[in-house]
Amino acid sequence: MLHNFFSIFVQSIYLSHMSVNTSSKLNETVSWVGKWTFVLAAAGSAVGLGNIWGFPYKAGTEGGGAFVLIYLLCILAVGLPIMMAEIMIGRRARKSPVNAMKAAAIDSGQTSKWQAVGWGGLVSGILILSFYSVIAGICLNYILIAANPTPDISSLEQFNIVTSSPSRLMFWHSVFIALNIMIISAGVISGIERMVRLLMPMLFILMMVMVVNAMINGDFARGLSFLFAPDFSEVDATTFLRAMGQAFFSLSLGMGSIMCYGSYMPQEENIFKTSLTVAGLDTLIAILAGLAIFPIIFAYGLEPGAGPGLVFVSLLSAFVDMPLGNIVGPAFFALLSIAALSSAISLLEPSVAYFEEEKIVSRFSAALTLGLFAWVIGIGSVLSFNDWSDISFIGDLNFLDSIDYLANQFLMPIGGMMVAIFAGWFLKPDLALDEFSGIHLVIFNIWRFFIKYISPVLVAAVFIYQLVS
Ligand code: TRP
Numbered sequence: 315m316l317h318n319f320f321s322i323f324v325q326s327i328y329l330s331h332m333s334v335n336t337s338s339k340l341n342e343t344v345s346w347v348g349k350w351t352f353v354l355a356a357a358g359s360a361v362g363l364g365n366i367w368g369f370p371y372k373a374g375t376e377g378g379g380a381f382v383l384i385y386l387l388c389i390l391a392v393g394l395p396i397m398m399a400e401i402m403i404g405r406r407a408r409k410s411p412v413n414a415m416k417a418a419a420i421d422s423g424q425t426s427k428w429q430a431v432g433w434g435g436l437v438s439g440i441l442i443l444s445f446y447s448v449i450a451g452i453c454l455n456y457i458l459i460a461a462n463p464t465p466d467i468s469s470l471e472q473f474n475i476v477t478s479s480p481s482r483l484m485f486w487h488s489v490f491i492a493l494n495i496m497i498i499s500a501g502v503i504s505g506i507e508r509m510v511r512l513l514m515p516m517l518f519i520l521m522m523v524m525v526v527n528a529m530i531n532g533d534f535a536r537g538l539s540f541l542f543a544p545d546f547s548e549v550d551a552t553t554f555l556r557a558m559g560q561a562f563f564s565l566s567l568g569m570g571s572i573m574c575y576g577s578y579m580p581q582e583e584n585i586f587k588t589s590l591t592v593a594g595l596d597t598l599i600a601i602l603a604g605l606a607i608f609p610i611i612f613a614y615g616l617e618p619g620a621g622p623g624l625v626f627v628s629l630l631s632a633f634v635d636m637p638l639g640n641i642v643g644p645a646f647f648a649l650l651s652i653a654a655l656s657s658a659i660s661l662l663e664p665s666v667a668y669f670e671e672e673k674i675v676s677r678f679s680a681a682l683t684l685g686l687f688a689w690v691i692g693i694g695s696v697l698s699f700n701d702w703s704d705i706s707f708i709g710d711l712n713f714l715d716s717i718d719y720l721a722n723q724f725l726m727p728i729g730g731m732m733v734a735i736f737a738g739w740f741l742k743p744d745l746a747l748d749e750f751s752g753i754h755l756v757i758f759n760i761w762r763f764f765i766k767y768i769s770p771v772l773v774a775a776v777f778i779y780q781l782v783s
Pocket residue numbers: 359360361362363364365562563564565566567568569570571657658660661726
């Protein structure tokens with residue numbers, strides 16, 4: 315595996331020099347080469363720990379089917395319109411989120427201060443990457459653990475062994491950040507495009523293997539009814555808020571990841587159709603993850619509402635007891651790691667793109683510096699599992715939870731709401747219509763209605779609720 319990564323890396327550097335040379339002769343901007351690359355890259359960004367680790371445990375604690383239904387509504391009413399707005403703003407400027415927001419504002423006769431939305435995205439991208447990488451590092455470590463489970467140790471003890479060791483967490487956190495730096499510094503085409511073309515099919519195949527495994531080894535009927543038969547008795551205001559937050563995080567919105575990937579989208583691609591495809595794939599993978607996990611949880615008599623430890627503790631114990639568990643287990647954690655890697659690169663790319671575009675430093679130096687920056691902040695998250703577990707930062711939250719709170723509950727909803735308010739109220743409608751080229755006028759008007767009235771109000775409701783609760 316590592317050998318493969320390395321050879322891809324070496325080839326990538328070689329190719330990135332070729333593509334930079336040719337593209338700089340033709341024009342300044344970069345475009346994805348393959349027709350499906352935008353969809354793969356955006357789906358790669360969207361499908362991550364949020365889908366395979368977050369969605370199942372949240373659906374598990376929020377009562378299953380009812381949560382899934384509300385989640386789908388949030389994807390359609392809030393996620394899809396904002397995703398279309400982000401891609402549209404990115405593609406028309408063909409620049410990093412900071413400069414894309416600035417260009418859209420200036421071209422609409424508004425203040426260039428709207429670029430602050432882009433800046434907020436860069437900062438939160440690095441913040442999210444810092445703790446995302448620590449959790450992804452645990453997933454990498456679990457590939458080995460699931461292949462060779464230590465006998466006579468419960469899966470909870472195993473999880474405690476992993477998280478109580480700062481040096482172990484640091485090692486895997488460093489490996490994960492290094493992979494990110496390698497891919498991003500190899501360039502948009504030779505790094506990101508190449509990687510998502512390799513990783514996304516692998517992810518899909520592994521997911522299918524896991525669902526088939528759940529059909530064979532799990533209680534599939536019970537898993538199905540848990541996910542699809544809605545029980546509204548568990549639903550309250552917080553279910554809506556959790557579902558909305560999850561939809562936002564899962565679609566990678568509000569932080570420039572999608573705007574940045576949109577800036578590489580070829581002009582002839584249809585923004586509405588691609589957004590629909592990306593949102594659909596993201597939802598499909600989240601539901602497949604539920605179908606891979608819950609039948610196993612039920613068959614082995616485990617608790618669906620176990621919370622964040624659902625995959626690391628509950629699922630691991632099932633793999634240990636399962637026939638061929640030492641193959642299926644590592645495959646599951648490899649799936650999780652791959653999904654995390656293709657998401658993490660989209661957290662680093664917007665700021666690297668900005669540094670490169672402004673010619674502050676080369677792509678390689680930007681990737682290295684910003685990656686190291688996220689790595690250093692991540693040390694706080696490593697320690698919050700052990701040495702710093704009693705130290706509170708924001709309120710009574712430890713370091714990891716504080717950064718998570720700051721980024722997810724604060725910067726991300728504000729970013730998404732600002733994108734919606736900007737696109738709905740300040741951006742010239744003609745500019746949007748122009749960029750959505752080929753869109754049916756009815757769909758365009760529905761989009762306008764949602765981005766103006768529905769999406770910002772719903773996001774604001776979540777945001778305000780979180781502040782007061
Ligand atoms: N969507 C990813 C997940 O589900 C995480 C992610 C990547 C993200 N880029 C993002 C979340 C930008 C918010 C904003 O795990």
